[in-house]
Amino acid sequence: MSRIGSRPPLSSRDWFGKVSAAFILGFTLALGCAGLFRELMDVGEGYFSTKGQFAMWLMSPVWALSLSFCFLFRSGLRAWLWLFAANLLVWVPVLLMGGLRP
């Protein structure tokens, strides 16, 4: 908050870049979080198991909060880059644990 004076003010004008980043990368982030949960909690193939259902429920807050807070990024480009980094953070462990089985 001490840097308030040194940056250009935020604006709602470049909303499209930010919202599209949150809509797409927020969704993949939510999917990655669900994947991470499935690996850590050993959900396995159980699609409708209660843990599997919980993994599905996890996606709603992650996606919705990405969309809500994406406006805080300085620009659309930064939104795409930061959310991409967040995706890496979640998806790399999923890949390492062999969770991705397309």
Added chain:
Amino acid sequence: MKLPTDVVKMYKEVHGWVGIISGLCLFIAFYAGALTMFELPLQRWASPPPTLAPAPSLERTPELIAKVLAAHPQAAKGYDINLVIDAAHPARMTWMVRGEADEHGGGQRYYASLAPDGALQVESRGPSEVAQLIDILHQQVGLPFDHEISMSIMGAIALLYTIALVSGLVVLLPSLVSDLFALRIGRNVKRMWLDVHNVLGLFSLPFHIIMALTAVVFAFHDQFYGAQGMAFDGGAERARPSLSAPAEGPPPATLTPAQIVARVREQAPGFTPETLVYGQGRGGLPALRVQGSDARYGLRAPTYGMAGIDPQTGAITGTDYMPGMQDGWSATITSFFALHFGNFGGATIRWAYFLLGLAGAFLFYTGNLLWVESRRKKERKAGAVEQTRATRILGALTVGVPMGSIAGISVTLAAAKLLGSHASYAMHSAIYYALFLIATGWALARGAARSGVELAILGAVAMLCIPAASLIAGTGWYDAPALMLVDLTAVLLAVLLFLSARAAARRAAVGPRDSIWSTIKPVANDS
């Protein structure tokens, strides 16, 4: 709490836009949703007195089942035994017959009873479907489209709603302490509506967070499961056990319904069993589920929890959705549903959710009013007296859509008692949308100021149709005296609507004349 001013300003703009896009849909969702808190009582209120003979006792039910299966073998695929008989569940035994075309929910339901001489009676006319229409209006935010399309739009609205909650909170935070307990009712209309909007929004915030996040899941669970299936399960199709495999040899003997109920009560003392659902499991073997409620716990379905039962021993075998017998994960999942459905804690919580739902609808209505008011201020500064077309249209919709949905639901509900057994889902739907479109069209044609008064009177009169229909239909339609609360609530809401009509009339006559709510012709500035 201090927040950078640019963040607050930006979120204020975001809040305005997402609010104005989603507000009217959310009004319908919350108004209809508040009513669905009493979906079962409404269904009982609206259902004609049963034409079947009184249901046979639970002890005589095996005789009824045997006679139905002999006369209607297709019922063996699956049938329900109702343990509680009321206007919404008029028969001891019911079953669905589905053709090839209606695999998803469609089909014809039959109801069976035994005449005093023991002869089988079968009826295809069931309880009223008007409560189901209100539920669908709630789920589809009032949209008449195909369910899947409507649900995607509802999901988008729910996402906008989440953004509106977060942005609204950010906007309110800096002035939270000074504004929270202030309700400045006075000459400054915008200030007053802002205070109302803030108080409603903040104090019901937990309720709204639950509704927003669960609504996103209800809209997109297929997509969420689908994406997870593609990413983590090799694109595996959902494995659903085949239900129609032929049985080998005669089915094993099962306990009678009365024995099953006794066994369930023994194993789950606080649980009230309401329905036994018989079906066929793997290999055509009989499968059994018990549905019921337990006010001490949240329920997975809107009005019931359930357990899998071994039909030969009556032992509870499936406890994933059984109130009070769930493990941590199941109970957690169920809590998400229960917090949306308000089905824990009995009638008290249902009334609380009813009020929270109405308050939510009012929150979105005040949001629209604020949008109109803040546009008005900007235009006055710019020197224009005539309001822009966008403001006038939005003002008209802010009157027409809420009043249209209120009047439409009231009249279609009242119609259930007048149409009696002729009523169908399609008729109820047509009545609702006819009133909704007439009210919205009227508001657009007449403007917000005039229609605000007229449609509030229409809403009140429509509300009074509910007790009027009850008077015409007579007391035979009440299967319990408590159902008169439906009529009482309608009268109360009618009074509120009449009061709002009076306030709107006063404002149209003596309020500031540059407002869209005024009927006084604006005087041109440049003359």
